Structure formats: C-alpha cells, structure tokens
Amino acid sequence: MAEAKQYLIKNGTIIDVEKGESFLGSIEIEGTKIKRMYKVDERLPENLQIIDANGMYIIPGLIDMHCHIQCRFAPHFLASGVTTVRNPASNVMMIEDLLIAPLDAATPRVFSADRMIDGEPGLWGPTSYGNFVTEDPEEARVEVRRQAATGVNFIKIYGLANREVIQATVEEARKFDLEVACDLIHSQKVSALEAAELGVTWFEHASGFVQSLYPGWYPTADQAEWSHIDWENPDEQMIKELCKQMLQYEVKLCPTLVCFDQAKQYPTIWSPENLVTRSLEEHDILMSHWQSMEQHVHSIKQQFCNQHTFTKLVTKSYFDLGGTVVAGTDTPALLYTFPGMALHRELELFREIGLTEMETLQAATIRAAQSIYLENIGAIKEGYIADLVILNENPLEAIEHTKSIHRIVKGGRVYSQEEVLTYIQSNEESEVRMVEFQSRWEEEMSKVEVGD
Structure with missing residues (x-):
C-alpha cells in the first residue's frame, strides 16, 4: 500500500475542520495530494486500491x-x-x-x-x-x-x-x-x-x-x-x-x-x-x-x-x-x-x-x-497535500480518541505506526551526524568571521 500512487480511502467519517462538520465519504489520493472527495452517495472511481475506513474517522495530519x-x-x-x-x-x-x-x-x-x-x-x-x-x-x-x-x-x-x-x-x-x-x-x-x-x-x-x-x-x-x-x-x-x-x-x-x-x-x-x-x-x-x-x-x-x-x-x-x-x-x-x-x-x-x-x-x-x-x-480538501490520520474512534466525542491511530498518511504515503518507528536513527548514526554538523558549523562560522 505504501508504494501506491493512486488509491481510495473508502467510507470513513471525514472530519472537515475548515467547515466545522463531519460527513461519511471517501478520499481519492494521487501522488502526494488529495485528488477528489466523495460524499457517500456519489459514484466512486473503479480499479483503485482501497483502504477500507468503514467505522473509522479521518482527520488532517x-x-x-x-x-x-x-x-x-x-x-x-x-x-x-x-x-x-x-x-x-x-x-x-x-x-x-x-x-x-x-x-x-x-x-x-x-x-x-x-x-x-x-x-x-x-x-x-x-x-x-x-x-x-x-x-x-x-x-x-x-x-x-x-x-x-x-x-x-x-x-x-x-x-x-x-x-x-x-x-x-x-x-x-x-x-x-x-x-x-x-x-x-x-x-x-x-x-x-x-x-x-x-x-x-x-x-x-x-x-x-x-x-x-x-x-x-x-x-x-x-x-x-x-x-x-x-x-x-x-x-x-x-x-x-x-x-x-x-x-x-x-x-x-x-x-x-x-x-x-x-x-x-x-x-x-x-x-x-x-x-x-x-x-x-x-x-x-x-x-x-x-x-x-x-x-x-x-x-x-x-x-x-x-x-x-x-x-x-x-x-x-x-x-x-x-x-x-x-x-x-x-x-x-x-x-x-x-x-x-x-x-x-x-x-x-x-x-x-x-x-x-x-x-x-x-x-x-x-x-x-x-x-x-x-x-x-491543515484540512482535508481537494488539491491539499495528503496528510491524514485515520482513527479507530471519534475525536468529536472525546478528544482523547486522537491517540487511537489506525494509519497515518504523510504526503500521500500510508504508514502504520510500527513502520514509521523502523526509521529511527541509531545512536551511532546520530553521533556521526553530530560530528559532521559541528565540523560544518565551525567552517560556516569561520567564513562569517572572515566576512566581518
């Protein structure tokens, strides 16, 4: 699913923070953006991969x-x-x-x-x-x-x-x-x-x-x-x-x-x-x-x-x-x-x-x-970057439900929490990056001092 370029998040309750309302619908995502929004009675596109959001709630990232x-x-x-x-x-x-x-x-x-x-x-x-x-x-x-x-x-x-x-x-x-x-x-x-x-x-x-x-x-x-x-x-x-x-x-x-x-x-x-x-x-x-x-x-x-x-x-x-x-x-x-x-x-x-x-x-x-x-x-809207959080429970009933995360969509890519956490840098990699940064910073500051 993470590699899909075009797919449909189907039949979820979409929370429209711009209008202050929610509705049952589907979201078509193409590449990094939201291509189209569908209300529950609208005809959906065919031959797309589906994420079934039935019973779930979708908020902006x-x-x-x-x-x-x-x-x-x-x-x-x-x-x-x-x-x-x-x-x-x-x-x-x-x-x-x-x-x-x-x-x-x-x-x-x-x-x-x-x-x-x-x-x-x-x-x-x-x-x-x-x-x-x-x-x-x-x-x-x-x-x-x-x-x-x-x-x-x-x-x-x-x-x-x-x-x-x-x-x-x-x-x-x-x-x-x-x-x-x-x-x-x-x-x-x-x-x-x-x-x-x-x-x-x-x-x-x-x-x-x-x-x-x-x-x-x-x-x-x-x-x-x-x-x-x-x-x-x-x-x-x-x-x-x-x-x-x-x-x-x-x-x-x-x-x-x-x-x-x-x-x-x-x-x-x-x-x-x-x-x-x-x-x-x-x-x-x-x-x-x-x-x-x-x-x-x-x-x-x-x-x-x-x-x-x-x-x-x-x-x-x-x-x-x-x-x-x-x-x-x-x-x-x-x-x-x-x-x-x-x-x-x-x-x-x-x-x-x-x-x-x-x-x-x-x-x-x-x-x-x-x-x-x-x-x-900041909103779920056609043309916006596809940053979404799919929740198992309704945050409009209790805000604590924002923690009940089923999937995260970042720039159109779908992640589970487990997958995201595989990208953590090791201590060794962090230490190497810090040494590289300090070297670059000292070089940058020496240029500033020369310029002054």
Missing part, C-alpha cells in the same frame, strides 16, 4: 506548533499523527535532513527558526550554534540577515534580550517578510505588551503576560515579594483586559500547557502506554535526559508551575476574544514531554479549559496552518 525536533526522535512525531512541526529555535544546519526530506518521508515536515537571539549573559550560556547573545542592536541585525540567508521561516527572540535588540530584530526581520517569536518567561526587561508594541508577533508559552500585569516579577526573583499573588485564582478581569490590549496587535499565542502541566503533576505525570512511548523507552530516547531532570524538579516547579493556571486563563481569554491560539508542546522541555504524544495531551488540556472538540482539533490543524500561512495543509 496534526501540527505541533512548538517543539524542538531532532532527527533521532523525529519519527515519533509522525507515529503519533503529527505530520508538521514548528521548530522555534534550533540550528537549521543540524536538522537539514528533516528540512529537505521529501513530502512522504517518515518524519514530519519542519517549519523552523534558527538559533535564538538572546541578551547577556545568555540563558543558555554564551553564543553557540544554538543561541546568539548580544546587547548590540546592530549585531542583532547582522544575525537576522545571516539567518534569513539560510532560508529560515521566522526569527526567535529569547528572554534576556533588551528592548533595543528586540526592536532591531523586528525591523530587520520585516525586510525579509519574517515574523518574530519570543519566549519572555525569564524576561526582566520587556513585558509581553511592550514586545507586542515593538512588533513581535508570536508569544510562545503565552510568556511575558505575567510581567505585563506584575512589572518586576520574573521566575527566579525573590518570590516573597510576590506572595500577594494568588496563582491558583488569578484576577480574570485583569487578564481579560490585557488580552484585549494584545489583540489590538494581532499577536499569536502558543501556550504549551502540557509542558507546565507535566511538571506540575509530577510525579503523577501523564504517560500513555502505547507504541510511541514504549519505543522511547526501548531505545532510551530522551528518557535518561528526563530522569536526570527529576533531580531539579523542586526548582522546575518553583520557577514554572505557579504560572500554569494563569496561562490557562490567558489562553482561554485570548481565544474567546477571537485571538489566534494554537497547540504546541515544547517537546522535549522540562519533564516527559513525549515527542508527538505530548500534543495529544495538549489537546486534552485545551478541551479542559473550555474549547470544544472541534475547536481543539482546529487549533492543531487548520488554525495552526493558517497562522503560519501554509495554504496546502
């Missing part, structure tokens, strides 16, 4: 709008039904194999930023392949130009960047029609509202909203000074008024609720038992990393978990006002944000805060695609 993907665990996203990811901050040279992969590859397509632009001393240390640290606006402009030349899809600002660097980054990015995203969780200098005024478009983790309401607060500050804040019962009216102000700038939110929820719930984490999580354990992919993070759980909870309820309220308030809110995970950040599977928990959390099942699906499909101006994915 899911989109994780905030994760830090690596080649080693990229297949786990696809095995979870995630056909596209947005990668805010990485190094595009490190994930080049994913960026140039064919449409039907056993890995998700990647919409990516390059290394993040941060302020001194750098939340992740001094300048490296993963971050660029500066207090100089002109240096930021040069870095934006360098990143634009690599073909990035957007630019990422990090928490210690000062106002002048943010402004310069936005101005330079606009010359290349690139949006700017920010993570202001640790910001001591700029709030969300101030960043929006400077032209930042994307607010990862709904960050900086706390600083807008409580100037001077940041996670590692002496929290005794902020003991008057009732984190479990935030001021909803203040949040709503702030969201109204942010809406004027048409900003977009990716709250990554699951990242903070896993930390808050620890040690009773959300941990589904399925092929994907078992594969992570068997191959020791990220598991040792998360186990080592457990020794820092007190610090993690202290810094991040008091914002969890606050961020949920921001998410729902901004959504209710008509703002753009999309689903992401921040995989593999903090604790047990399982590649691909964590997005299913994010959908559950969206449902818990009050979105309907359809609205929740839309946040990880059509709304996500529209937010980054991708016009050929």
Whole structure:
C-alpha cells in the first residue's frame, strides 16, 4: 500500500475542520495530494486500491506548533499523527535532513527558526550554534540577515534580550517578510505588551503576560515579594483586559500547557502506554535526559508551575476574544514531554479549559496552518497535500480518541505506526551526524568571521 500512487480511502467519517462538520465519504489520493472527495452517495472511481475506513474517522495530519525536533526522535512525531512541526529555535544546519526530506518521508515536515537571539549573559550560556547573545542592536541585525540567508521561516527572540535588540530584530526581520517569536518567561526587561508594541508577533508559552500585569516579577526573583499573588485564582478581569490590549496587535499565542502541566503533576505525570512511548523507552530516547531532570524538579516547579493556571486563563481569554491560539508542546522541555504524544495531551488540556472538540482539533490543524500561512495543509480538501490520520474512534466525542491511530498518511504515503518507528536513527548514526554538523558549523562560522 505504501508504494501506491493512486488509491481510495473508502467510507470513513471525514472530519472537515475548515467547515466545522463531519460527513461519511471517501478520499481519492494521487501522488502526494488529495485528488477528489466523495460524499457517500456519489459514484466512486473503479480499479483503485482501497483502504477500507468503514467505522473509522479521518482527520488532517496534526501540527505541533512548538517543539524542538531532532532527527533521532523525529519519527515519533509522525507515529503519533503529527505530520508538521514548528521548530522555534534550533540550528537549521543540524536538522537539514528533516528540512529537505521529501513530502512522504517518515518524519514530519519542519517549519523552523534558527538559533535564538538572546541578551547577556545568555540563558543558555554564551553564543553557540544554538543561541546568539548580544546587547548590540546592530549585531542583532547582522544575525537576522545571516539567518534569513539560510532560508529560515521566522526569527526567535529569547528572554534576556533588551528592548533595543528586540526592536532591531523586528525591523530587520520585516525586510525579509519574517515574523518574530519570543519566549519572555525569564524576561526582566520587556513585558509581553511592550514586545507586542515593538512588533513581535508570536508569544510562545503565552510568556511575558505575567510581567505585563506584575512589572518586576520574573521566575527566579525573590518570590516573597510576590506572595500577594494568588496563582491558583488569578484576577480574570485583569487578564481579560490585557488580552484585549494584545489583540489590538494581532499577536499569536502558543501556550504549551502540557509542558507546565507535566511538571506540575509530577510525579503523577501523564504517560500513555502505547507504541510511541514504549519505543522511547526501548531505545532510551530522551528518557535518561528526563530522569536526570527529576533531580531539579523542586526548582522546575518553583520557577514554572505557579504560572500554569494563569496561562490557562490567558489562553482561554485570548481565544474567546477571537485571538489566534494554537497547540504546541515544547517537546522535549522540562519533564516527559513525549515527542508527538505530548500534543495529544495538549489537546486534552485545551478541551479542559473550555474549547470544544472541534475547536481543539482546529487549533492543531487548520488554525495552526493558517497562522503560519501554509495554504496546502491543515484540512482535508481537494488539491491539499495528503496528510491524514485515520482513527479507530471519534475525536468529536472525546478528544482523547486522537491517540487511537489506525494509519497515518504523510504526503500521500500510508504508514502504520510500527513502520514509521523502523526509521529511527541509531545512536551511532546520530553521533556521526553530530560530528559532521559541528565540523560544518565551525567552517560556516569561520567564513562569517572572515566576512566581518
């Protein structure tokens, strides 16, 4: 079936996230695209291979709008039904194999930023392949130009960047029609509202909203000074008024609720038992990393978990006002944000805060695609890329059913979860690729230095 160039997915319940409805029908796929849709009473083409979807439910491929993907665990996203990811901050040279992969590859397509632009001393240390640290606006402009030349899809600002660097980054990015995203969780200098005024478009983790309401607060500050804040019962009216102000700038939110929820719930984490999580354990992919993070759980909870309820309220308030809110995970950040599977928990959390099942699906499909101006994915539609997930159970009855995966279609190719997971890189191959990357990166940076 995987090699078929033209086939029919027959008699499934098709969930139309664009119109917000579902219907019984069939989907004809030719090559990498959806050729035609058929309602149940329409005549079907003959002499095509058939995938019988009777009693099953078909949704668009899911989109994780905030994760830090690596080649080693990229297949786990696809095995979870995630056909596209947005990668805010990485190094595009490190994930080049994913960026140039064919449409039907056993890995998700990647919409990516390059290394993040941060302020001194750098939340992740001094300048490296993963971050660029500066207090100089002109240096930021040069870095934006360098990143634009690599073909990035957007630019990422990090928490210690000062106002002048943010402004310069936005101005330079606009010359290349690139949006700017920010993570202001640790910001001591700029709030969300101030960043929006400077032209930042994307607010990862709904960050900086706390600083807008409580100037001077940041996670590692002496929290005794902020003991008057009732984190479990935030001021909803203040949040709503702030969201109204942010809406004027048409900003977009990716709250990554699951990242903070896993930390808050620890040690009773959300941990589904399925092929994907078992594969992570068997191959020791990220598991040792998360186990080592457990020794820092007190610090993690202290810094991040008091914002969890606050961020949920921001998410729902901004959504209710008509703002753009999309689903992401921040995989593999903090604790047990399982590649691909964590997005299913994010959908559950969206449902818990009050979105309907359809609205929740839309946040990880059509709304996500529209937010980054991708016009050929995110919906089941004639002419669109054939990215689909065939489910055994109805996600409109319970969003948890998105995990009940029968088959994944990526760029027209049909995969079982088991098949996707055969594409995992070995540790040895990953190590060789890392050595090759480091050599190429050093060579690239030497050219930049000579050019300067």
